[in-house]
Amino acid sequence: MSEDKSNSTPQQDTPLDGSDQFAVRQAKLEQMRENGFDPFRSNWEQSHTSTEAQSLLTEDMEEGPEVSVAGRIVAFRLMGKASFLKVLDRDGKVQAYVRKDEIGEEEYATFKKLDLGDFIGIRGKLFRTKTGEVTIRAQEYRLVTKALRPLPEKWHGLTDNDQIYRQRYLDLIVNDQSRERFRTRSQIIREIREFFWNRDFLEVETPMLQSVSGGAAARPFRTHFNALDCDFNMRIALELHLKRLLVGGFDRVFEVGRVFRNEGLSRRHNPEFTMLEAYQAYTDYRGMMELTQSLIQQVAERSLGTLQLERNEGDVIDLSGKWREAKYKDLIIDAVGRDDWFELPKSAKLEKAKELRIEVDPELEDFEITNDVFEKIIEHTLVQPTFVTHIPRELCPLAKITEDDSSTIDVFELCINGQEIAPAYSEQNDPAVQRDAFMKQVGEETQELDDDFLLALEHGMPPAGGMGLGVDRLVIFLTKAANIRDTILFPTLRPF
RNA sequence: GGGUCGGUAGCUCAAUCGGUAGAGCAGUGGCCUUUUAAGCCAUUGGUUCCGGGUUCGAGUCCCGGCCGGCCUACCA
Numbered sequence A: 001m002s003e004d005k006s007n008s009t010p011q012q013d014t015p016l017d018g019s020d021q022f023a024v025r026q027a028k029l030e031q032m033r034e035n036g037f038d039p040f041r042s043n044w045e046q047s048h049t050s051t052e053a054q055s056l057l058t059e060d061m062e063e064g065p066e067v068s069v070a071g072r073i074v075a076f077r078l079m080g081k082a083s084f085l086k087v088l089d090r091d092g093k094v095q096a097y098v099r100k101d102e103i104g105e106e107e108y109a110t111f112k113k114l115d116l117g118d119f120i121g122i123r124g125k126l127f128r129t130k131t132g133e134v135t136i137r138a139q140e141y142r143l144v145t146k147a148l149r150p151l152p153e154k155w156h157g158l159t160d161n162d163q164i165y166r167q168r169y170l171d172l173i174v175n176d177q178s179r180e181r182f183r184t185r186s187q188i189i190r191e192i193r194e195f196f197w198n199r200d201f202l203e204v205e206t207p208m209l210q211s212v213s214g215g216a217a218a219r220p221f222r223t224h225f226n227a228l229d230c231d232f233n234m235r236i237a238l239e240l241h242l243k244r245l246l247v248g249g250f251d252r253v254f255e256v257g258r259v260f261r262n263e264g265l266s267r268r269h270n271p272e273f274t275m276l277e278a279y280q281a282y283t284d285y286r287g288m289m290e291l292t293q294s295l296i297q298q299v300a301e302r303s304l305g306t307l308q309l310e311r312n313e314g315d316v317i318d319l320s321g322k323w324r325e326a327k328y329k330d331l332i333i334d335a336v337g338r339d340d341w342f343e344l345p346k347s348a349k350l351e352k353a354k355e356l357r358i359e360v361d362p363e364l365e366d367f368e369i370t371n372d373v374f375e376k377i378i379e380h381t382l383v384q385p386t387f388v389t390h391i392p393r394e395l396c397p398l399a400k401i402t403e404d405d406s407s408t409i410d411v412f413e414l415c416i417n418g419q420e421i422a423p424a425y426s427e428q429n430d431p432a433v434q435r436d437a438f439m440k441q442v443g444e445e446t447q448e449l450d451d452d453f454l455l456a457l458e459h460g461m462p463p464a465g466g467m468g469l470g471v472d473r474l475v476i477f478l479t480k481a482a483n484i485r486d487t488i489l490f491p492t493l494r495p496f
Numbered sequence B: 001g002g003g004u005c006g007g008u009a010g011c012u013c014a015a016u017c018g019g020u021a022g023a024g025c026a027g028u029g030g031c032c033u034u035u036u037a038a039g040c041c042a043u044u045g046g047u048u049c050c051g052g053g054u055u056c057g058a059g060u061c062c063c064g065g066c067c068g069g070c071c072u073a074c075c076a
Helices: A021-034 A050-055 A105-111 A161-166 A168-174 A176-198 A239-247 A285-304 A328-336 A346-355 A366-381 A431-441 A451-458 A471-478
Strands: A063-079 A082-089 A092-099 A119-128 A134-145 A222-225 A230-234 A252-260 A272-281 A308-310 A316-318 A324-327 A386-392 A408-416 A419-426 A464-470
Touching: A050 A063, A050 A082, A050 A092, A050 A134, A063 A092, A063 A134, A063 A168, A092 A105, A092 A119, A161 A168, A168 A176, A176 A252, A176 A272, A176 A285, A176 A471, A239 A252, A239 A272, A239 A451, A239 A464, A272 A285, A272 A471, A285 A408, A285 A419, A285 A464, A285 A471, A324 A328, A328 A366, A328 A386, A328 A408, A346 A366, A366 A386, A366 A419, A419 A471, A431 A451, A464 A471
Parallel strands: A092 A134, A324 A386
Antiparallel strands: A063 A082, A063 A119, A082 A092, A119 A134, A222 A230, A252 A272, A272 A464, A308 A316, A386 A408, A408 A419, A419 A464
C-alpha cells in the first residue's frame, strides 16, 4: 500500500469508517495540526517515573503530592465524562484519572480523541481509587507524540515469533515478561562488570576485525577492508588478544563483548553472541573455579535476589554452597557403564556408542567419539552446577597439561542447566608446547595459526588462569528463557 | 543443510466432507463521573503469504517458492 504523501489534507468528503486504523490516526493528526498543535514537537517534563510516583502515596495519606509523568498509553477506558488510562514508561505503569469537570470541556473533547499507543504527559495529584490503586488525578495533560500504528492486542500481547523478533519494540511495549527479561539481562551484565572491577580487573577492548581469528575452532565471518585491500575476519573469541595483554603486564584483564561465529542457528546458538573472558596472572584453573562460582553466585544474588532458580521443567537449580566437581573420565565411565572405556579400541567404542544410540561418524578420532558421549548423553543431565575437570588434552590446545597425567589438561568446564556455560584453563604459556598443539589442530580443524600470538608468548606470559563465559547462556537460565533469541534484543534473522 | 508443523482482519484465534470466510480485542458512531481484559447498543474492516495446477466450485487438495516454530546437523 502506498500513501499519497503529497496530499497533506485529509479527504473530508469520504468519512473514515474506521477500517483503516492508520488512516484514522493520520486524519486525527491532520486535524490537530489544523487546530494549531504539532503532535511531534512538544516535550513534557517528567518529575517522576511511574513507580517513583506511586511510591509517594503512602498508606497513611489520602492525597499525595503533585507529580508529572510521561509515557505511552497502554490502556484507555473512556466512561462518559471521566476516563482512566494506563501510562507505560521506563520502569512501569501508572494509572491516571481524567475528568471533564477538572480539565475543561474543550480539553476533554480532544483528550477523547487520543489513541492507544500515543505518548502523553500528565500532571496531577496522587490519590487512591476505590479498589486501592494509586492514581494520578489529571490537572493537565498533553499529547507528546502521536502513534500512527495500532498496538497489538491488549490481552494476549504479541505471540507471533517472527514479529516479536523483527519488531522487538512491539514485544517490549506489550509483553511485560519480555521487557522484564531484558532489564534483567542488563542488570546481569552490570553486575558482571561490578564483580571484576571490585577484584581489580582492568576492563579492556580488543579488536573485532582480525586478520587471523583464533582462540576457538569456529568458522569466522569474512569481510574485506578496502583501504588496506585485504581480508579481515570477525573475531570468534577474545582469548588471544587478552593473553597478549598478560604479556604486556596487565595482570588482570577482562572483556565483555560480541563474538561472531559463522555456524548454524539453533535454540542455543546465535551467530553473534556475547562472551565474557577474564584472565588473571599468578593463579590457575583452581583459582578460576573460585572466581567463576563467586561471580555467578554474586550476579544471581544481586540481580535476582536468590540462589534457588526454579526451572520450567519444575525442578530447582541450587547455586548455593560449594559446587560439585567431577572428572571427565569418571562421568564417561559412569555413563557408558564400563571401567575400561578408555582402553577400548576404536571399533569397540563405536560399537558401544551405537548401543547407547549415539550417532557417531566412524571417521572420528578416539577422543572425538568419547566427547560425543559427553555431549550427547552427559551434558544435558548436568543441571546442578558442576565443574567437569581433567578433560582430554586434545580438546583444548590452549591449556596446560596436568602434571601427573599427560593425557589431560588443567581445565574445567562448568555446566549448569544442562548446558556448557563456562570453560576455564590453567593457560598454556610455553611457546613451543603451544605451537605444537596449534599445529596438530591446523589443517584438520578450523583454527588458524596465529604466529603473532606465538611471538608474544615467546616474550613470556606469566602463569595465569583464564575463563570464558557465554553471557547469553547465563541469561537463559537466570531468566528461564526457552530460547537464546529471547535473551538477545535483535537476534539474527533471515532478511526479507 | 535435512525432517516436521505452520502462515486467515491491525492483534489473538475459528472455519465440519472441497460448498456464501467468522469471533474477541482494537477501530468507527452513540450511552456511561472510581474503571481494572470496564460495561451496553450499533457498525466498518479480508489479495486467506506468493505463483501455478486439479475442480462446476479451493482458506481447505496437488506442485513450486517465500517466511517462521520445533526437532536435527555443523558450532572442541
